Amino acid sequence: MKKLLVANRGEIARRIFRSAAARGIATVAVYSEADATSAHVADADEAIAIGPASARESYLDAAKVLQAAQDSGADAIHPGYGFLSESAEFAEAVMAAGLTWIGPAPDTLRSMGDKARARALAQAAGVPIVPGSPRFGPDDTVDFLAEAARVGFPLLVKASAGGGGIGMRRVDSAEKLLRTIQDTQSMAGKAFGDATVFLERLVPKARHVEIQVFGFGDGTAIHLFERDCSLQRRYQKVIEESPAPGLPDDLRARMADAAVALCRQVSYAGAGTVEFILDTQTQEFFFLEMNTRIQVEHPVSEMVTGRDLVGMQIDFARGRLQSLDQSEISSTGHAIECRLYAENPAKMFMPSPGMLQTFVLPSEADGLRVDAGYREGDAVTPYYDPMLAKIIAHGPDRASAAQRAVQALNTLQVTGIATNRDFLIACLQSAEFLSGDVHTGFIDANRKSLVAA
Structure with missing residues (x-):
């Protein structure tokens, strides 16, 4: 693998470029007209325009993305998340063109992308389903x-x-x-x-707990522990953390074992996430779905395990990652990720497009990581997801990780648009969150006080 095209934009494209560059692999960005001067375009070794602002006519146009790969001489494609990342047809087209597809096999994408079929496969693997x-x-x-x-x-x-x-x-x-x-x-x-x-x-009071997995395509797989993604708004995650607070060790182990069993059932290849709903009253867990790609929240798993998940994807695709044993994977401390959005919590979280007149992010340091898709002076357009950056804090325990995240968010400077920064801080400082009383209805139950803060 000598040249990698990333079929995505924003922070995930920049994130993948870093792992590729660390391996001496040249990078290619694709961009729409709206992203012509964006940060991910500047980061890549070369960039190719693929269409107008509409995602359907640019980032979701498989033929244009594939043509860009061929025109640039790329020999591999990483889809990131969203867009074409779980398209079996796109994966097949990439492979048919003689390029390396960095992701699970097309048949796996089809099976796990169909919720009903995925439920049947999970049940066959002995995984409890709702x-x-x-x-x-x-x-x-x-x-x-x-x-x-x-x-x-x-x-x-x-x-x-x-x-x-x-x-x-x-x-x-x-x-x-x-x-x-x-x-x-x-x-x-x-x-x-x-x-x-x-x-x-629908489980009335539930937690959303997911297991990061990595399969080797031969029926073997490992997990990189769990993430709690219960703080959600309209089913979209806002704050994620690892380990999941207050989870009994035996329950944690059973969920991880179930996730790995599903990977073995489908001979899963590459990085993936098995998502579960956990009933807070009965402590029963049920299979929700499997995401056959890298997740937005993957940095929390990287922070606690010290593993480069994107690097593992790349190395596996080029035949340089041998099967790992579960005993080789350990988790240390606690990590929390906050998604910084261009939105106005006081106005029903409406997106807030505009110019980033000031955009000063926290300085990365030991225990603090920032994955951003924008720079000061960039325009946040209404065409795509309004996530600006992810602030990921790590500490020896949950309280110190939360404190570090709050400190980082307090140093953040943004003018020109509205953001959810203060809302994130309010979540992290709330008594319920600090006590570990997290569930999928947390934000709805506390919306007024969180927005007011």
């Missing part, structure tokens, strides 16, 4: 009320091909069930080209 229904499309004849009664309210109507919180709608009673199913099917058909949905029980 009670749910078979999937059904708009033309299927189904007794929805009977299925809902079997699953139980409250429940979620979930798009089979959805992900990242997209295509999930809560239903609390039978009165709104049919309309929600129809609306979700319509949205799923337009967004994913797959209008099938299924019903899944």
Whole structure:
């Protein structure tokens, strides 16, 4: 591998460039018209324009990305997260062109990208799954009320091909069930080209705990411990940490073992994340989904294990990473990641595009890492996800990691746009968070006080 094209933008593209450069691999950026002067373009050894601001006509256009790789002489493609990262068709096209695909096999992407199929595979591997229904499309004849009664309210109507919180709608009673199913099917058909949905029980007070895994394609796999991603807003993660606070050691081990068992079941190859819902009342855990890519929150796992996950992806793809034994992986201290967004919490978290007139990030130091997609003077456009940067703090324990994160956020200087900085600080300093009482309803339950702070 001599030249790597990253089929992405922003902080994840810059993050991948760092690991590639450390291995002496030349890098190629792709960019839309809106990103022509962006930081990731400046970081790469060369850059190629692939279309207008619309993601569908640029970053999501597989043919344009592949043509850019061929024009630049790249011999490998890393998709990052989002965009084309979980597209089996794109992975196949990359491999058919004779390029190295840095990601799981296309068949794995298909299997795990289909929520209903992924549930079946998890069940076959002995992994507990949330009670749910078979999937059904708009033309299927189904007794929805009977299925809902079997699953139980409250429940979620979930798009089979959805992900990242997209295509999930809560239903609390039978009165709104049919309309929600129809609306979700319509949205799923337009967004994913797959209008099938299924019903899944909603755990009333849950934690979102995920296991970072790495498979070697031969039925062997390891885990790099867990992350708690319970602080969410509209199913989008805001603060992530590792280890998960207050998790009994035997439960932690069982969740990790279940994640590795699923990887073995599908002969998983590369980095991935197995996500679980944990019932805070019963301590039961259930398979949620598997993300077949690097995650936004992967830095917390890197901070506690000392492993370069992106570097491992690259090394595995070029045949330079041998199978690791679980005994070689250890976790030290505690890490917390905060997602800094260009949004206004006081206005229902509306995105806040504009010019970054001032953008002074905390200085990286021992125990503090900053992954940013922007620089001072850059324009934050309305076309893409509004995440500006990730602030990742590490300490010997959870309290010190939280304190370090607060200190870092307090040094942050941003003018020209609104951000969620103060909201993040309020979360980190709240009594509930500091006590470890985290759950997926945390932000909704404390929204007023957190926004006011």
